[in-house]
Amino acid sequence: MLTLLGPRESRRHCDGLSRRGFLQVGALGVGGLTLPKLLELEAQAGPATNGRSGGRSHKSVIMVFLCGGPPHQDMYDIKVDAPVEVRGEFDPIPTNVPGIEVCQLLPRLAKIMDKLVPIRSVVGCRDDHAGYQCFTGHLSQNEPAGGWPHLGSVVSRLQGPIAPGVPPYVSLCYTTQHKPYNEPGAGFLGLGHSSFRPTGPGRDDLVLQGITVDHLADRRGLLTQLDQFRRNWDNRGAMEGMDVFTQRAMGILTSSDLFDALDINKEDAATRERYGAGNPGQPKGDGAPRVPQNLLLARRLVEAGARVVTVNYSFWDWHGQNFRNAREELPVFDQGVSALVEDLHARGLDKDCSVVVWGEFGRTPKINKDAGRDHWPRVSCALMAGGGMKTGQVIGATDRLGGEPADRPVTFEEVHATLYHNLGIHWPSTPRMFDFRGRPQYIVDPGVKPIAELVG
Numbered sequence: 001m002l003t004l005l006g007p008r009e010s011r012r013h014c015d016g017l018s019r020r021g022f023l024q025v026g027a028l029g030v031g032g033l034t035l036p037k038l039l040e041l042e043a044q045a046g047p048a049t050n051g052r053s054g055g056r057s058h059k060s061v062i063m064v065f066l067c068g069g070p071p072h073q074d075m076y077d078i079k080v081d082a083p084v085e086v087r088g089e090f091d092p093i094p095t096n097v098p099g100i101e102v103c104q105l106l107p108r109l110a111k112i113m114d115k116l117v118p119i120r121s122v123v124g125c126r127d128d129h130a131g132y133q134c135f136t137g138h139l140s141q142n143e144p145a146g147g148w149p150h151l152g153s154v155v156s157r158l159q160g161p162i163a164p165g166v167p168p169y170v171s172l173c174y175t176t177q178h179k180p181y182n183e184p185g186a187g188f189l190g191l192g193h194s195s196f197r198p199t200g201p202g203r204d205d206l207v208l209q210g211i212t213v214d215h216l217a218d219r220r221g222l223l224t225q226l227d228q229f230r231r232n233w234d235n236r237g238a239m240e241g242m243d244v245f246t247q248r249a250m251g252i253l254t255s256s257d258l259f260d261a262l263d264i265n266k267e268d269a270a271t272r273e274r275y276g277a278g279n280p281g282q283p284k285g286d287g288a289p290r291v292p293q294n295l296l297l298a299r300r301l302v303e304a305g306a307r308v309v310t311v312n313y314s315f316w317d318w319h320g321q322n323f324r325n326a327r328e329e330l331p332v333f334d335q336g337v338s339a340l341v342e343d344l345h346a347r348g349l350d351k352d353c354s355v356v357v358w359g360e361f362g363r364t365p366k367i368n369k370d371a372g373r374d375h376w377p378r379v380s381c382a383l384m385a386g387g388g389m390k391t392g393q394v395i396g397a398t399d400r401l402g403g404e405p406a407d408r409p410v411t412f413e414e415v416h417a418t419l420y421h422n423l424g425i426h427w428p429s430t431p432r433m434f435d436f437r438g439r440p441q442y443i444v445d446p447g448v449k450p451i452a453e454l455v456g
Contacts, residue, residue: 057352058162059423060302061151061387062340063310064295065134065173066359067181067287068317071373072381073365073402074326075103076118076394086365086401089323097392105330108338109383114392115341115350117384117454121396121405124412125361125377129180129317134358135310136184137416137444144435146188151416152308153186153193154443157433158425162305165255167248170301171195172294173312177286183310188435195310196252198262261304264296271343272296276335287315290329292336299343302353307423316359320370341385354387354422356415365403379405382415387422389454413448421450 073079078092078101092101095113102110102118109116125133132140136148149157152169161168173183186193252258264272278291290313298309313333318325337357344350362380363373379398385391397407420427420443432440450456 057349058305058307059387060306060349060353061155061308061419061423062295062298062302062353062355063134063151063308064337064355064357065131065181065310065312066314066316066357067131067176067178067312068129068285068315069359069361069363069375069380070316071318071322071326071363072120072379072398073363074322074373075106075330076381076383077120077398077402078103079365079400079402082365082401085367088367090326100392100394103326103330105326106334108334112338112341115345115385117389117391117393117395119382119384119395119410119415120379120398121407121409122358122362122380122382122412122415123378123405123409125380127361127375127377129178130360131181131312132184133412134360136187137413144188144437144439144441146436147184149187149189149193149443150184150195151419152195152310153189154420155307155423155425156186156193157189158430159307159423161248161251162307163255163257164248164251165257166261166301166305167196167252167258168307169193169195170306170308171197171310172297172301173197173310174280174283174288176288176312177283181287181312183312188441189433196248196258198258257304261300261306262297264293264300267296267300274335274339274342276332276339278332284315285317287317288312290314290332292332292339295336295340296343299340299347299349299353302349303347318363318372319368319374320372322363322367322372324371337383344386350386351388352386354389354419355385356382356419357384358382358415362402365401376403378403379409382410384415384418384454387419389418389422390456393453395451395453408453410451411448413444414451417444417448418450418454420444421455 073086074088074090078090079087080092090103090105093104093107093110094101095110097113100113100118102113124139126139130140132138132148135150137151138148150169152171156168159168171183176182183195185191260266272293275296276292278289278293280289280291283289292313294311294313298311301309314329316329341355344353344355359380362376362378364376368374379402395408396405396410398404399406417427427442427444428446430443432442435441
């Protein structure tokens with residue numbers, strides 16, 4: 001939450017709110033005051049809507065990162081003919097697309113397979129818990145000076161915000177104990193294109209400096225100051241000398257759009273229950289908490305105007321008790337992801353919002369002595385939806401043991417090329433950006449194409 005910091009935080013009003021709590025930016029409705037959308041200019045497109053209220057939509061991406069590497073052969077690629085040491089404990093079930101089967105623990109996804117695309121043959125992984133390749137589309141080896149930028153940072157740089165009150169790239173990722181799971185930054189694009197993290201330290205940095213509670217005690221005085229700020233900006237171009245980060249911070253501080261989007265209590269109880277519940281304060285293993293309602297939050301942020309929203313979800317590094325963990329984890333995952341995809345379709349966002357769900361590598365075909373599966377970089381999986389893509393199909397296949405790609409290997413860079421394509425970014429014709437040594441870089445190698453089966 002963005003907060004106006006000031007002294008005398010111990011003072012309380014008759015309704016029990018402290019003065020600091022009363023002046024939390026975006027939450028002023030609690031005290032009877034809502035900040036106007038002062039920085040919204042007529043020339044700018046409005047935020048996305050559900051298709052029923054007349055606003056303009058925009059292209060967007062929701063990326064869900066499964067920390068630790070999910071077991072592909074126990075989710076979308078059940079190997080019924082494999083030997084017992086590979087086969088696993090789960091049976092496949094049919095989906096609503098003839099010929100496509102998934103794990104018995106994913107019945108909700110099975111019912112909407114016409115809206116999904118499992119990719120069974122993601123290749124090019126490293127034997128390393130590196131979320132880097134999911135978030136950037138590149139390996140961390142031989143990276144340019146400054147590092148490869150996050151997909152969200154690239155979109156921030158090339159497309160910018162939809163509305164001044166909502167950052168183009170919002171991260172809902174928790175900081176994990178195991179550092180390689182964490183997102184990279186903006187790389188050589190610079191800090192101005194970093195993520196906004198409403199659950200992290202970025203929230204505490206975005207405060208109005210030099211304005212005390214005494215100065216802001218009177219509601220009328222606050223509105224007058226902000227109105228004067230708007231007039232100064234509009235008439236004299238006072239913002240022209242500020243950097244990107246400052247401009248966006250000011251937009252957030254003078255609009256309630258972001259705060260409203262982050263309040264899932266504005267959704268009805270039935271919608272919240274459809275996604276399932278989790279505990280944001282309880283990380284799983286050394287990964288992220290299991291919080292399916294962050295998928296609902298991601299949808300709300302996209303509707304508000306975010307272009308890229310990332311979520312890290314739970315812990316999938318199951319070296320032991322793979323099947324016990326799956327029985328606990330997969331039903332909640334099934335509920336949350338299916339609710340997200342169904343919501344996108346119901347709200348008219350399925351043509352514009354692309355979803356990708358994946359981890360950094362796959363799991364070993366052979367079950368180990370602890371009933372677990374170990375790291376397996378030779379092949380992994382992904383699940384995609386939305387974005388106007390051709391869904392209701394499977395891309396790729398693995399061999400009988402689920403250990404090698406047997407058909408249509410797909411690289412991380414191809415997935416990113418597809419996401420950029422869906423966002424309307426044509427990287428071969430996009431001017432190259434320069435790293436910290438002044439060397440030109442392409443966000444995707446010009447020779448890499450989007451996945452033709454999805455966009456061709």
